[in-house]
Amino acid sequence: MSREPYLLPNGRVLRYTFRERLVHWLAGVSYVYLLLTGLAFWSPWLFWIAVVLGSPTISRAFHPWIGIVFLIAVCLMYSMWAAQMGETSADKAWWQAIGHYIRNEDRQVPSADRFNPGQKLLFWGFFWNAIVLLLSGLILWFPQSIPWNLRFLHLAAVLIHPISTLLTIALFIIHVYMGTAMERGAFGSVIRGDVSRAWADTHHHSWYQQLLRDSARK
């Protein structure tokens, strides 16, 4: 864990460092671009998105390159957060209490560490899907280089790429919803980086308590 002072002098708590925020938005923006261009090719009714984003040809040409950007961002996230995304014994209890969490009966939900199990799911979901999307995307990127007798790869990619995308979309919807509407203050945490102590205590009680303990030890 970083040595940065998490309990800021102004009475707020540093939730995400600058590097983390940068990487998050690198991933976020690239994902959105991928999502929009992808959706344009997914449905004729959304094809206009590709037109708006330059031209369909540009969209097709940039999509895989932005995919690489997204993958880089995901890898950076992995290097930053993977250690904190391990499943703990407390997580199990959290999942059992997921119904309470959904109904906002937060008192009955076990307290969460820096990342709650939902966030961990988001992380790993994006991470593994990014890998899958990369592999299937590479095949789709260079369709002419797949020999005819390895055609099944191409066909598999045709199916896997959208399925994998759909999974990320599910995660993405929840992520955006929770980060904006549901947990007020979360959005600010990836913009400015800090949250209020109350916010930290509410949503990541264990983490906050640990921060307090660390600070007391000092």
Next chain:
Amino acid sequence: METSRREFFKIAAVGGAAATVFGFDLKPAYAQLKELKIARATETRSTCPYCAVGCGVLIYTIGDRAKNVTPQVIHVEGDPDHPTNRGTLCPKGSSLEQDMLNPRRLTKPQVRRPGATDWEDISWNDALNEIAHWTKKTRDATFVEKDANGRTVNRCEGISFIGGCTDTNEFNYLVVKTMRSLGLVYLENQARV
């Protein structure tokens, strides 16, 4: 003088790529059907120069035979009226356009002097004069008027003419006329081989 094949490919490839630079298409958006490239071209009826089926070919050239146009070949296809080929052509006939637009064609008279290791250009006038002199010199030197038995034979033994088999009847007739009059007996043709 001779554009190499690789250069030729390069030129062609660049030309093809220019229309679509990195996906930006310069063509109008809703041009669904290509224009017929021979729509108003001039059609000339010719005969394929290759095998002896004698297929009728149509040579399409730019312009409408107006005086101010130098025709240029743009396409060749079979003559559908010709009873033998009925518009069909083999791979050789189908590629005749490349025979006419070929950068390898000879376009200047050349001479290789005795002992030379390369060609040099020569004017038509000089070339024809020199050839005429050679012809007369060799004919006069090798002409036999009477054979050992005193019979008139009037032949030139020192010159040979060999002709190809893709030139016209009229050309062949002129060759026979002129060469026999020079006294040639070594007069042969692709027809032999």
Next chain:
Amino acid sequence: MSQASTEIIRISAHAGPVPGAGIDREFQVCKLVDTTTCIGCKACEVACLEWNGYPFSETTFANTYQTMPETTWNYWNLIKFNEHERADGSLMLLMRKDQCMHCEDPGCLAACPADGAIVQYANGIVDFQEAHCIGCGYCISGCPFNIPRFSPAARKVFKCTLCNDRVSQGLEPACIKACPTGCLHFGTKTEMKELAETRAQQLRDQSGFPDAGVYDPAGVSGTHVIYVLHDAKNPEAYGGLPKDPHIPWAVQLWKKPLKWIGNLGIIAGVVGVFVHYLRFGPKVVREDELRSHGEIK
């Protein structure tokens, strides 16, 4: 050939009505390739290249008369040569003109995500529209015949157009016109089918090919290029003509059920979180608790 036959009846990835849909099809065009009278002369290859004006490419000898292993983005028409031994030990040199089959139910069109990049005309021609092609290559996965070819230079996919520029002006395709032996024939689908069946019958009755037949695969609802084969039971022998071609199941799954499931899922997700918000609202930060602990003022 009437202009009506070039009305567009299907458009790839097109939202909304198709201009020519439901048009009264006067007739559909069809190329008949009688492999039993093909002499592998490649006149069709040359005629195709000459008409379409593509540049020449370097080839190398590969122990065959075949010009190149496969068609390329600028070489749409290739005769495939195969030495084939019959059961009685006699040799056959099978020669088959390979090109776009112009499927009635085109896999390329089904797979294409670009609006208007692939269209099908009322006469049956499946045509790639360069101007609309985005170069994604999905058509390659949709095609059961291995036909669409990606050009890295142009970043677009190309294939045989069935010379729609000629056909729309009342001419036959360039390959058809050139074919010296009449192994290629052009006309309406109905008549070509009849001609093909007659020839197949003749091969069965007169020429000792009991399995001769017509290749007009039902898996893609028939094609606008049909073959007469000496042995219709073994189309693979003719340079890998698929026995039972159809739009790949992956493409079908993707374009039909998966699309609907996905669309529903996405809509359900968006609606779901909205409903959730209405029902439960945002999570509340427990400021009161902290305040009581004196951690915040």
Next chain:
Amino acid sequence: MTNGWIDIKNTDMMLIMGGNPAENHPCGFKWAMEAKRNRNAKLISIDPRFTRTSATADLFLQIRAGTDIAFLGGLVRYAIENNRIAKEYLIHYTNAAFIVKEGFKLPEDGLYSGFDSASGTYDPSTWNYQEGGDWSGKADTHASPAHPAASPSPPKLPPNVAYDLSLEHPRCVFQLLKQQYSRYTPETVERITGIPKEQFLKAADLFTSVRKDGDMKKVSTIIYAVGWTQHTFGTQIIRTAAIIQLLLGNVGRAGGGVNALRGHSNIQGATDMAGLFDSLPGYLKAPIPADTDLATYLKRITPTASKPSPWDSMNYYSNTPKFAVSLLKAMYGAAATKENGFAFDYLPKFDHDCSWTHIWDDMYNGRVKGMMAFGMNGVMIGPDTTKNINALKQADWLVVGEIYPDETSEFWRAPGITAEEQKTIHTTVYRLPCAGFAEKDGSMTNSARWVTWKYAAVPPPGEARLDQDIVAQIFLRVQDLYRKEGGKFPDPILNLSWAYADSAHPALSQVAMEVNGKALADLKDEKTGQVIKAGQQLPGFAWLKDDGTTMCGNWIYCGMWTEAGAQIQRRGTEDPSGLGVYPNWAWSWPANRRVLYNRASCNPEGRPWDPERKQVWWNEAARTWAGVDVPDFKPDSPPSDHMGPFIMNPEGVGRLFAPIGVLADGPFPEHYEPFESPTPNLLHPEQSNNPLVKKFQTPYDKLGKPDEFSIVCTTYRLTEQYHYWTKNNPMNVQLIPEPFVEIPVELAEENGIRGTDRIKVISARGTYIAKAFVTRRLKPMMIDGKKVYQIGLPIHQGFRGITEDEGRDARTPANLLTPTVADPNAHTPESKGFLVRIEKV
């Protein structure tokens, strides 16, 4: 072709041998496919290789190159043994019933009677018909008159031939034919050709099935090309085919005939126009020293009728003097007078073989000092490229008219000739840029004898000039020199008729009109009263005169450009008979006749053999021959006159037996081995080869022995390429980019060769390098119990061309390998079937 391209669609059976029309004449081959599709015609392909023609065949047999006479002789035997012959046709339309002179001997030992080993020639005086009348029932012994000693003057055919219509006389042509081919049993055929007996019998049965039970309705055709001609017995192979077609009654009939597929667009016209040392336009024989004046010459070349007395013979060549005099008038105009024998002395008289192979030999030996080559790549065409290159080194000058840089004009820098050596080569070479086909107008004659006019589409590029202008300009300058300086016998040069409006640029339309001929005085047809005024174009060769009142550059082309206009420019697409005659499309020699000898398509009573394929017939009411084609016959000769249908022969009938040295090497074809062969001649090992073939003596004229060179090699063209021309065309180069050698899988395995490996093909004369094409289309053969391999290589690559100039290819012309030995009749060299060995590079 006796028939034509389109006429092939009328056939029921095709024997394609010595040719590969699917590859070399694809657009003509369509009519073979039409016959298959529309008539269920069968196609038999016999070739050293399984070709693309074979791919469409009903039956393919692999034959050893150069054993075609053995196969066809076997076919003759099979047809006779199984009575698959057209008896009535045979008796009335061939010389089957003619009785041959006593003293004639068949070549059981490889030699006919009359061979003189000192000169290596035959005295053909015994190859003649017996004089006499109806000999049926007459025994041989007491009928034969004393045999006269061979006369010094050339033998002549008797006017009144002895005959036996029962065909039983032991010396009648039919019996001799039967005897000649009795040796060609299926077993012998198998031993020589390598075709297993059962396969041979299958083919023989299939081909002769058209005459099953004597039915005359069906027709079969034989189609060949240079696979037959390029042998030291090439003419005799074609003779064998003719014999078969006469035996089966297929000549003159729609869908029948013996059909030579010419390999070049105007090879037919070039032959007709006599660009050949031994003939003059219209197949007139070129004069020889013995022709001391016009009368002697005309007497020698004008045949007299020779037939059984009750029969009639038109002997059309009795008109030869008219053709010859009209030609001389065309050439020398006013200078050709009755008094000077129409300037007969202006024509050169040849005294020895001046044919293709001799040109190069005589050039090598210093006799020929200058050469003009127009559109003719002599170095590549060979045979023996090395010899031709070395011959050119001896020449003083060479003029090449070409459209691309070619090997002949650059012989002095052929691969292997160093810059040092180039300095020692004293030949002056002029390379003149000529015009391509699209830049010239003029007429060309296709294989079906159709003379078609073409129009110029574009001007020649750069400084290139029209070929006819170049020849005219050279000639006019030579003429000028003789006019100014004098010289040896200038008369023919100064007096050559050159009445073209622009003498240095002769318009080909004017030349064509001269070739057609015109009246020089008012002419009147006594019968019809029709008059042709002086100066008018002649409507046909029947109008030609031997008194100098007509001129005609080529009598067989008379009728192509008449007062009614250019017949060769006609474009009528109607074909009322459906037989593919197209009488109003262009014009066909002779007299716009599309199928030669078409009188033979009717029975002796003048009714078509097959009422469904009616070409001509006798119209009793009008007392004339009528038809959808122009009858090749005397139009008012009723069947009762029994005029023979083969009006160009003095006999009036087809020749199963070719008498008095019509062919130098025998009246019947006999199997001889190619000069390089893996086996001695199994019929007569002591006389393996054609005894009349001349052997050359230069250091390059080496022949290989089978112990050193055990593989039979043949050369051929590919459909994608045309000779040495399309190697300059990027499209054709893309189709066939590199030279290759087709070798059997078994041979490849024995030598550890895989497809695309580079290999050397070595003959006694040179080495050819190319990639191996390992294929199952060539199989090892058993020749008299010995395994023999055949390989084949295309001829198209040389040392100038697109890929050659890039250095991608071995720079070896295929004709480095071929030997300089030629057919004694047609003088065509033997490029098909020679010996090589192969090595991996």
